[in-house]
Amino acid sequence: MSSVRILALTTLAMMAFAGNSLLCRAALTHTSIDAASFTGIRLVSGALVLWLIVRMRHAAPAGAGSWLSAIALFVYAAGFSFAYVGLSAGTGALLLFGAVQVTMIGYGIWSGERLFKLQFIGLLLAFGGLIVLLLPGLSAPPLYASVLMLVAGAAWGVYSLRGRG
Template identity: 65%
Template sequence: MSPWRLWLAVTLTMVAFAANSLLCRIALTQSSIDAASFTLLRLVSGALMLSLLVLMRRRPLAGHGSWQSALALFGYAAAFSFAYLALATGSGALLLFGAVQATMIGVGLYRGERLGTGQWLGLMLALGGVVVLLLPGITAPPLASALLMLLAGACWGCYSLWGRAATDPLAASAGNFLKALLPALLLALWLMPSLRVDALGVVCAIASGALASGLGYALWYRVLPALKATVAATVQLSVPLLAALGGLLLGEGLSWRLVLAACAILGGIGLVIRARASA
């Protein structure tokens, strides 16, 4: 793959990841679909798209994925949807990304990894940004929704860590999406009286699952081997920023609190990545 095609693919992937936040927010604020239905439809369409891509490669679907990863995937998708009932697009994406990175760093520390001075400074700066974002005030996001998004990030961080051992990431993702349909269906059945769908909500859910998630993950797995680990981690810093810019299309302004928190969180994570690369 030529350099310009590589970076075009990377750009499209980051836009797809950011689009998940925007599509979910549009569905839950501008349509009548509920969060449980959005979650189920997103996972169904993602499972179908990933399964189709695996079958097109003439690979078997059976035997891939794990229930551990599937439950983490479901936890992420469900908490993500319910959090966006009240969170702005940019705030939600920022909290999600910060929680993902914090989870992965925390697991590394638990396993005996040691952080240098620069990494500790970056981690403290990022955590300070989360605190700034969540401090009480007019522009603070609702605490319950913020905690749900932090939970979604923790689930995705675990999902990412467990997925590193997969020999075929695309097939593993397809298997995990298929297995995650069971808890998603159980959640929908439990909330059956409050389920609602409409055309716009269904379109957004399918686009989020099949395009932003399914095709987005497939494209990311294709370009990932061509990127250094630090470059792959660094380019993902753009996702919350792209989501926040997308939120402007929905009339969501950029508060000084959000800008300051974004600088602290993304800057802190950037320091951790840079220090790790130097080490």
């Protein structure tokens, strides 16, 4: 796959993830739905859509599934919903995506992978951006909601790692 195609797909994915954060934050702050009900609706509707896709393709499910992956997905969805009750969409997305990346990069390094020079520079720039965001003078996000979002991001990272290949 060409670099341009990879960049375009990555950009579209990031726009979809950002849109998800904006829509979820709006639903949780501008409607009367609670975080638990919102999580349930997200998980059930996602399961139904996946079931329909499999049925429309006339395909058998690819495997038996995994309880660990299911738990990781639930922890992500619940942590995400409860965190967005107290976080702005931008702060929540930054914490979420950062936690996903730290989880996945950390696992790679733990498994023996090594970062190339440009990857290491990118990692340093990302951490630098996070530090600048949290410098005194800017309002720090609520600790409880931030921890929930970091846990949600780590769970998403675990879910993604378990679904590779």
